[in-house]
Amino acid sequence: MKLQITMKNLSLLLSITLSVIILMSFTNKNKAVKTYELSEVNYTVPNDVQEIINNSCYGCHNSDSKSKKGKMKLNFDKMSTMKVGKRVGKLNKIHGVVEENDMPPKKFLKKYPEKALNEEDSKKLASWAIEMASQYINE
Amino acid sequence: MIKKLTILLLIGFLILQFFGPELPEVINKNPKDLITNNPDIPEDIKTILQVSCYDCHSNETTYPWYSNIAPVSFLVARDINHARDDLNFSNWEDMNKLDKASALDEITDVIIDDEMPMAIYTAMHRGASLSDQQKELLVSWTEEFSDQMFD
Numbered sequence: 464m465k466l467q468i469t470m471k472n473l474s475l476l477l478s479i480t481l482s483v484i485i486l487m488s489f490t491n492k493n494k495a496v497k498t499y500e501l502s503e504v505n506y507t508v509p510n511d512v513q514e515i516i517n518n519s520c521y522g523c524h525n526s527d528s529k530s531k532k533g534k535m536k537l538n539f540d541k542m543s544t545m546k547v548g549k550r551v552g553k554l555n556k557i558h559g560v561v562e563e564n565d566m567p568p569k570k571f572l573k574k575y576p577e578k579a580l581n582e583e584d585s586k587k588l589a590s591w592a593i594e595m596a597s598q599y600i601n602e
Numbered sequence: 603m604i605k606k607l608t609i610l611l612l613i614g615f616l617i618l619q620f621f622g623p624e625l626p627e628v629i630n631k632n633p634k635d636l637i638t639n640n641p642d643i644p645e646d647i648k649t650i651l652q653v654s655c656y657d658c659h660s661n662e663t664t665y666p667w668y669s670n671i672a673p674v675s676f677l678v679a680r681d682i683n684h685a686r687d688d689l690n691f692s693n694w695e696d697m698n699k700l701d702k703a704s705a706l707d708e709i710t711d712v713i714i715d716d717e718m719p720m721a722i723y724t725a726m727h728r729g730a731s732l733s734d735q736q737k738e739l740l741v742s743w744t745e746e747f748s749d750q751m752f753d
Contacts, residue, residue, distance in 0.1 A: 535711060535714075535715060536711060546745055546748075546749050547748075547749050547752045548703050548706065548707075548745060548746075548747070548748025548749040548750070548751060548752060549703075549707050549710070549745060549748060549749075551699075551700060551703040551704075551748070551751075551752060552700075552703035552704040552705075552706060552707030552708075552748060553704075553707060555700040555701065555703060555704045556704050556707070559704070593700075596700050596703075597700070599752040600699055600700075600752065
């Protein structure tokens with residue numbers, strides 16, 4: 464098959480390039496600070512917290528995770544869209560397991576010690592979770 | 603031989619009765635109870651919780667006669683202690699809103715995953731197993747009840 468430089472091919476190439484650029488600008492924006500508007504409340508994950516989650520938690524707690532139990536109890540892909548009460552419940556549990564050093568699981572850390580949370584990351588993740596959860600409380 | 607073994611087992615069983623555990627205490631007045639403090643909970647949800655969960659997850663346990671007999675008593679005591687430690691509806695109002703939200707979310711999870719009520723319990727208490735419709739009711743109630751706290 465011979466590829467000829469015609470107006471048609473050129474315009475196709477142009478539109479593909481343009482789409483890619485537009486898509487990339489979107490993903491870039493999302494990377495800075497993930498913000499989702501859900502009725503009146505925000506669910507935001509700052510960059511540094513997202514990095515900690517990606518390194519130590521996301522592998523087991525995402526929609527494609529092989530850990531059925533892990534995925535069922537906490538799925539970071541669904542946090543932004545779940546109902547408020549449920550999200551608060553999950554955030555409060557994240558705070559709890561991080562404070563108690565229960566996650567990542569000890570067995571897993573024996574094999575992958577580099578996935579452990581250091582003290583600073585642990586504090587960052589725990590305070591993000593409890594602040595995110597507490598913003599919903601209006602006494 | 604078989605006769606001797608049976609007698610020996612019987613004696614062992616009788617002696618075991620003296621070493622049975624004390625069953626967790628039953629308290630019938632619980633001012634911090636979930637249902638007492640939330641009269642707006644729909645009747646069908648109250649019934650589900652009381653029939654299928656309260657025997658283990660509250661202070662209002664109704665013990666069947668055989669739960670006093672060792673070795674059954676060991677299992678019953680252990681389960682009820684664990685269950686009350688994890689979630690005790692009698693102490694509901696002692697929790698803050700965040701912990702309530704987490705507890706409600708856990709209830710959703712164990713119902714969807716068919717972990718609760720425990721199979722050993724529903725085997726003995728047929729009326730306690732939940733129909734699919736009851737499970738759906740309970741799950742949507744937990745989500746709604748949780749959302750209400752953060753309106």
